[in-house]
Amino acid sequence: MKIAAIQMRSGLDPEANLAALEPLLTEAAAQGVDYALTPEVTMIFPENRDQLRSVAAPFEGHPQLARVGDLAKRLGLHIHIGSLPIPLEDGRFANRSVLFAPTGEQLATYDKIHLFDADIAGLNAYRESATYKGGEEAVTVPLDPFTLGFSICYDMRFPKLYNTLANAGANLIAVPAAFTVPTGQAHWHVLLRARAIETGSYVIAAAQGGTHANGRSTYGHSLIIDPWGKVIAELDHDEPGVLVVEIDPQAVVEARQRIPALANARDFAKPSLHG
Incomplete structure (x- = not known):
């Protein structure tokens, strides 16, 4: 199965962003891609x-x-829109992924679960939850010969989600993201490789990159990682582009046989205080 990570530099105008996306998807389809993120x-x-x-x-x-x-119908491929904001009744938004089939129909949606709420010394508190409402359900969908697991950006810091996806059958996990440059330089590769290693799954991470119209800068460096944790493809820059790799479900079987962490996991009690 051929998969593609699409790297973008999205701005403030939805129509302009869609116009920038279309030729990238067309390029992916021309390379025989089955699924593009x-x-x-x-x-x-x-x-x-x-x-x-x-x-x-x-x-x-x-x-x-x-x-x-x-x-999706014209190009004959699965198109996975990493996320877009969807207005909710409470005045906030869902940060929602949407997967389309080659028929053009919507196959599945996922609302980002984990939201970045932080009090940082010397800075104002940041409350993503003031704008967005977190999702409540992990999502997988068959994508023959794989099962796709959904996540979005900050989710990657929470291994429990990825363990849940893998135990539900996911062996290809999507991580669309808009990582800042400092956190990207420090954490992007190591977190994504860790999620692949601990689940024995392929991880595909499609990134925003460069300086955007909103003044923010994002890291780029879209990646595809194999179930052994090896980076098998990378856009080593922050420019828009298409990253294509052919993946093999047998690699998942072999990785999970060599390191059966999912099978060996056990429940345990929380620590109690001693002394």
Whole structure:
């Protein structure tokens, strides 16, 4: 099976972002790709919450998603939109992934579970949960001959999600992302390799890269990692591009036989205080 990670530099205009995405997907299809993953915030990378509210469209009848479905049908491949903001009834948004079949129909959606809420010394508190509502359900979907597991960006710091996906049958795990440059330089490769190693799964990470219209800079370096934790393909830069690799489900079988961590895992009690 051939898979592709699409690296982008999304801006503030959904139509412009979709126009930038289409030739990248066309390039992937020309290389015989079966499944293509785009980054987090593919359709809109907002400058602030007000700007997000002014452009985010409802999920039902979403104009850009409707055209992605048409693209999937025309190009004959699975297109996985890494994420886009979807307005919710409580005034917040879901950070939602959407997978399209080659028929153009929507196969599955996933709302990002883990949200970045932090109090950082010397800086203002950051509350992603003030803008977004976290999802509550892990998602897998058959993608013959693989089973695809869903995650988004910050999720990668939470091994329990990936263990849950692998135990539910996932052997290819998607990680669309918009990593900052400092955290990308420090953590991007090691976290993604760790998630592949501990689950014995392929990991595909499609990234945003470069300086965006909102003033933010993202790390790029889209990766595809094999079940042994080896980086088998990388866009070693932050420019838009297409990363294509052929993957083999037998590699998952062999990795899990050599290191049967999923099978050997045990439940255990929480530590008690001593002394």
